[in-house]
Amino acid sequence: MTRSFLISLLTFATLLTGLALGEGVILMMAIPLVVFLLISYWRLPRNVKLSASRRLSAERIFSGEDVQVTLTVKNDGDDLEEILIEDMLPDRLEIVSGSNRFLTRLPAGQSVSWSYALRGKRGYFMLHEVRVKLSDVLGMVRMQTSLVTEGQLFIVPPVLRLRRVSIRPRRTRIYSGTVPARQGGPGVEFFDVREYQTGDSPRAINWHLTARHPQSLFSNQYEQERVVDVGIILDGRRRTTEFGAVSIFEHSVMATAALVDAFLSAGNRVGLLFYGKQIHWTLPGYGKLQGEKILHSLSCLEPGESQAFSGLFIPRHVFPAKSQLVLVSSLNTDDFAALADLRSKGYAVLVISPDPVSFEAANIPASGPADQAFRIIRMKQQLLFRRLLGIGIQVVNWDVSQPFEQVARRELERRQIIEKRGP
Amino acid sequence: MKIRTLAILLLMVGTACLAAAFFLDGRVLPAFLSILFFFAWCYALLRHWRWANGLGLLVLWAIIGWGAWLQLSHSLLLAGLFALLAGWDLADFSTRLSQVEADAGHEELIRRHLFWLTATLAIALGCVLLALNLDLTIPLGWMVVIAILTALGLARVISHLMKII
Numbered sequence: 001m002t003r004s005f006l007i008s009l010l011t012f013a014t015l016l017t018g019l020a021l022g023e024g025v026i027l028m029m030a031i032p033l034v035v036f037l038l039i040s041y042w043r044l045p046r047n048v049k050l051s052a053s054r055r056l057s058a059e060r061i062f063s064g065e066d067v068q069v070t071l072t073v074k075n076d077g078d079d080l081e082e083i084l085i086e087d088m089l090p091d092r093l094e095i096v097s098g099s100n101r102f103l104t105r106l107p108a109g110q111s112v113s114w115s116y117a118l119r120g121k122r123g124y125f126m127l128h129e130v131r132v133k134l135s136d137v138l139g140m141v142r143m144q145t146s147l148v149t150e151g152q153l154f155i156v157p158p159v160l161r162l163r164r165v166s167i168r169p170r171r172t173r174i175y176s177g178t179v180p181a182r183q184g185g186p187g188v189e190f191f192d193v194r195e196y197q198t199g200d201s202p203r204a205i206n207w208h209l210t211a212r213h214p215q216s217l218f219s220n221q222y223e224q225e226r227v228v229d230v231g232i233i234l235d236g237r238r239r240t241t242e243f244g245a246v247s248i249f250e251h252s253v254m255a256t257a258a259l260v261d262a263f264l265s266a267g268n269r270v271g272l273l274f275y276g277k278q279i280h281w282t283l284p285g286y287g288k289l290q291g292e293k294i295l296h297s298l299s300c301l302e303p304g305e306s307q308a309f310s311g312l313f314i315p316r317h318v319f320p321a322k323s324q325l326v327l328v329s330s331l332n333t334d335d336f337a338a339l340a341d342l343r344s345k346g347y348a349v350l351v352i353s354p355d356p357v358s359f360e361a362a363n364i365p366a367s368g369p370a371d372q373a374f375r376i377i378r379m380k381q382q383l384l385f386r387r388l389l390g391i392g393i394q395v396v397n398w399d400v401s402q403p404f405e406q407v408a409r410r411e412l413e414r415r416q417i418i419e420k421r422g423p
Numbered sequence: 424m425k426i427r428t429l430a431i432l433l434l435m436v437g438t439a440c441l442a443a444a445f446f447l448d449g450r451v452l453p454a455f456l457s458i459l460f461f462f463a464w465c466y467a468l469l470r471h472w473r474w475a476n477g478l479g480l481l482v483l484w485a486i487i488g489w490g491a492w493l494q495l496s497h498s499l500l501l502a503g504l505f506a507l508l509a510g511w512d513l514a515d516f517s518t519r520l521s522q523v524e525a526d527a528g529h530e531e532l533i534r535r536h537l538f539w540l541t542a543t544l545a546i547a548l549g550c551v552l553l554a555l556n557l558d559l560t561i562p563l564g565w566m567v568v569i570a571i572l573t574a575l576g577l578a579r580v581i582s583h584l585m586k587i588i
Contacts, residue, residue, distance in 0.1 A: 003477075006481070008581040010480070010481070010484055011577065011581075014484075021492060023491060025497060025500070026488055026492065028554050029484075029488065029491065031550045031554065032508055032544065032547035032551070035543055035546050035550065036543055036547075037580055038580065039539070039543045039546070041580045041583065081535060081539075082519075082536070084522075101522065101524075102523060103520065103523040103529065104531075104532060105532045105535055137536065137539040138512065138540065138543065139512075139515060139519065
């Protein structure tokens with residue numbers, strides 16, 4: 001019940017009762033109420049002309065960081081005796097300090113400005129609406145209007161620094177980088193020995209071999225190191241495990257951000273394919289700008305369900321032939337065929353698998369049947385990993401309770417034996 | 424002084440006047456009921472139950488009307504009425520203030536609200552005192568015309584206020 005409705009109701013009820021009973025004193029009781037109504041009517045703001053602007057201390061922050069929001073509302077209309085300004089925020093943003101609501105008086109031609117701090121989870125947020133509630137001097141009438149402001153906020157996943165991720169696809173690009181190119185030339189790692197040719201550095205002469213063949217000179221060849229194409233595939237199918245606010249998908253996103261940073265830092269060309277409710281493709285590119293593009297893409301991604309993409313179907317045409325693919329996915333036994341297909345086409349495939357079994361086990365109360373079920377699933381998972389290893393796919397099974405940097409240092413920094421078995 | 428404290432004080436004064444008016448007339452039950460409602464209202468106010476303000480005003484207003492019909496002390500009833508009206512307004516205002524964090528802008532807001540509330544009640548009191556002391560003899564025809572015009576005017580003001588919401 002609004003105040004004006006209540007006072008109106010009381011006024012008429014009092015007048016009618018006074019008239020019905022013929023009591024002058026009861027009629028007089030209506031006088032204060034009528035004065036209330038008339039003064040509200042008199043002091044009502046007729047010309048409401050408000051504008052709002054918003055300033056963010058940063059439009060892009062990492063998850064867990066704070067952003068300062070400064071909101072300014074200007075009054076170009078009549079005096080506003082009581083104005084409640086509320087900045088409308090998406091659910092996933094939380095206020096760290098200050099308030100998104102502000103109650104004040106705003107005379108004509110003046111503006112009011114205040115700040116508060118926000119924090120939130122990974123995502124892309126449009127901050128466009130400011131709701132304003134206006135009242136007259138006595139608060140009898142409440143008008144509500146919305147003001148449009150500009151504002152967007154990217155909360156990107158934290159980027160873990162990985163020192164090196166060892167990969168070795170069959171095809172490299174022409175620019176020098178850090179990935180061994182299976183070709184002799186300038187480099188660090190020993191590759192081959194050939195007969196000395198004009199232009200070879202005297203330092204490269206292999207004196208041991210030359211001593212055995214006095215008629216010839218031999219020089220060492222080193223393995224060239226070049227940049228490569230890396231396609232990162234992030235699996236966002238809904239079957240990924242979720243427990244309330246905790247989701248294994250968030251771990252996948254974090255690992256993807258770390259890998260993207262590591263590959264781009266090494267000078268490689270990196271593209272991102274998100275595979276979930278729909279396919280989202282970030283075109284390959286180099287450098288920090290590409291890193292930002294991918295982080296922005298990662299901030300917007302949400303896992304989802306789609307019948308068309310329920311199985312793993314990776315569009316090969318978006319990845320250069322024989323390039324390096326990194327799949328970040330809690331693997332399913334049905335996914336083997338798709339990965340085998342990629343491998344058969346000459347792609348080097350690395351799978352980072354945030355372990356859904358240990359994740360679920362940590363979130364489900366221990367019981368006999370659950371333990372049994374976990375053992376069965378674990379065995380099926382191990383079998384899948386072995387089959388993948390058999391076709392030359394390296395799998396990193398990541399128990400998400402451990403930091404990804406630690407797992408990556410152990411599993412990804414050194415070259416795996418598997419490379420020698422590749423096709 | 425905090426607005427909520429001021430609201431409670433005014434409600435207390437209003438209820439005390441009302442209870443005294445009934446008590447002086449030897450009616451203990453309505454006096455007791457008024458006091459009971461006052462405590463219920465205060466409790467609701469402390470819990471920030473906004474809906475209770477409207478209900479409290481309706482109930483106590485009805486009790487004042489009953490007192491007026493019973494020809495109780497006019498001065499006590501009027502004092503109670505004004506105190507209750509002011510208390511109700513400030514209780515509602517304090518609820519609105521409590522929805523936001525305390526800020527420097529509130530001082531000016533509170534000052535303006537108190538000024539306008541005092542002005543409104545002063546004008547209303549002036550009108551009531553004038554009505555109490557003025558003895559006009561108006562023919563029935565004019566009375567009917569004035570009553571109709573008042574009703575129409577009030578209805579127009581109310582409809583305008585309601586339309587805005």
